[in-house]
Amino acid sequence: MTMKIHKIEAAQRQLDTAIDLFFSGGDQCAVIALAAASEEVLGHYVDGVWSADNRNNMFCRMYSAAINRGREFKNKKEFSQKLVNVTKNSLKHARTEDEQYVSFNKEEMVIRMMLALMNFQIGAGRSFSAPMTRFEAWLLENRAHYLGPEAS
Secondary structure: OOOOOOHHHHHHHHHHHHHHHHHHOOOHHHHHHHHHHHHHHHHOOHHHOOOOOOOOOHHHHHHHHHHHOOOOOOOHHHHHHHHHOHHHHHHHOOOOHHHOOOOOOHHHHHHHHHHHHHHHHHHOOOOOOHHHHHHHHHHHHHOHHHHOOOOO
């Protein structure tokens, strides 16, 4: 039997599962991979318009902020590969000797889920699920500095 769901629903399920795994102490690789996949898909729906390069999604905002802070990258792909998506891409590839191991920490899980949550909030046009609401409350209590001065 074939199942057909909207990409926003798939991304929500991925993020909800990542959050549930995070709170239950589940597999950290799965948390990062699921949150990263959700973030990427949701980024295309920011402002309610599907776009391959929407300037308001979290990835584009991070790229602009890095450039504004004087970081230099040839393009967004280099920015992605060298800074933002290192762990995400490392979990997907093992073509060379250098790609056989992946290093990451707990904060990368938190940041990936936070970015996916922000893209969901901006682009999905839906209310937060119970896991999303729980993670948002946890962020406000434990990592408010990630959300900016107005959240602290």
